[in-house]
Amino acid sequence: MEFLAHPIVAIVLLLGILVFVHEFGHFLVGKLCGIPVEIFSIGFGPVIFGFQHKETHYRISVIPLGGFVKFYGALPSEEVPSFIKGREFFRASIPARLATVFAGPVFNIILAIFVFSAMVMYGIKQAPAMIGELIPGSPAEKGGLVFGDKVVGINDENIASWKDLQRIISDSPAKDLKIKIERQGQILEKTIATETVDEKEMPGKKGRIGISPYMIPSVFTVVNPEGFIAKLGIKTGERALRANWNGKVYPLLFWRQWSQFLSDVSASSEAKTFELELQNFDPAKDDAKQSDAAVRKLAIELPASFVFDANTFADVTGLSQSQLTFAKIKNPELGNSLQVNDKLISWNGRPVNNLFELGEISSENKQETVQLEILREGKKLALPVKMQAVEVQKLEGKVTLYTLSVEFLGGLVQPEPVEEKFSNPFQALAYGTRETVEMMRNIGGALIGHP
DSSP states (O other): OGGGGSHHHHHHHHHHHHHHHHHHHHHHHHHHTTOOEEEEEEEEEEEEEEEEETTEEEEEEEEEEEEEEEETTSSTTOOOOTTTTTOOGGGSOHHHHHHHHHHHHHHHHHHHHHHHHHHHHHOEEEOOSBOOOBOTTOHHHHTTOOTTOEEEEETTEEOOSHHHHHHHHHTOTTOEEEEEEEETTEEEEEEEEOEEEEOSSSSSEEEEOSBOSOBOBOBEEESOTTSTTGGGTOOTTEEEEEEEETTEEEEOSBHHHHHHHHHHHHHOSSOOEEEEEEEEOOTTTOOSSOOSSOOEEEEEEOOTTOOOOTTTHHHHHSEEEOTTBEEEEOSGGGTTTOOTTOEEEEETTEEOOSHHHHHHHHTTOOOSEEEEEEEETTEEEEEEEEOEEEEEEETTEEEEEEEOOEEESSOOBOOOOEEEOOOSHHHHHHHHHHHHHHHHHHHHHHHHTOO
């Protein structure tokens, strides 16, 4: 059955099913309305097999891209057999013709509802409704949301996954939302005012509070070789797994866990020595889990003078997170300017602190050459860098944008997905209907220019 996974085979099957269901809708409703059908074909082109039953010729054709239905007398000028006269399509009542015409898209909508319903009864993997990264100064951060919070409800509506969370926030520009979260076993409620931003994919406005389901892995970039932890031999590209401190094990797979751990140790009156477990990180295959790479252990002692400060601890420890550190230079033309393990600092003089900021700056870039500031082996360099041209389809037509053709080392990873599943068929149908309506709304908004 592996051939079904081939993109071309999958597209042919999907398109075939969609067109077949569409045409079957016309066929069935037309028959029910008393309109005679001349041909009902599964597929197009030369006929492989066919037979006549009453007034209709049923056939299977060689090109498996759906099918078609042909009614007798679709045009008033069309000649029809004598036993059909008086029942032609053009002689049918207006309600019968409208029902027949609209039956095709209606059957496609019904198909979509049942497909979504079947999927959710089987189980759909979704990103959890857990707060990952927060944009500094965002409504979410000001409103008291923190890394690791699990959103369980918004305005009395239950939240099962990130998709539910995103839908409600996006549909609520400039509104106050009562967000119920689970934090360390406690249920808390926060009121957060959404900000309004322009839709990039279609016209209109959407709400945003500045959160992401993605998390920054605790992959290190050496930014100051003289930092007290960097001097112990940690290399760019290594990742923290866990720490053993005072007889307890602390998971450190994500950067916020690492920074919080250093803050806790520095503020504690207990011993400042801990054992850090590390392994090399491969962004092409590693995710939120521990990989198969070898683990090494490193004893670290915080200096008595060390006080955690989010603004200075990267320079003091010598280590920063690696979400803006280059893991791969995809454009060969950049090989003479950018190098693996370089860290991006600014774009045309504008500081870049994370991938969110880089996305905001670069997503509409129309400059072919951009002045980048990078950090290489602890030293800052300013380089003019030629971007790679890409054509993007916008509402106003095709436009040429210029992107930085690299892959990042730390990047962003997603936590373990949750499974959204309904065993109750009525709940599944409600889910399927809601998803279909949302899909139609998005498609309609893109076509007519409204959200």
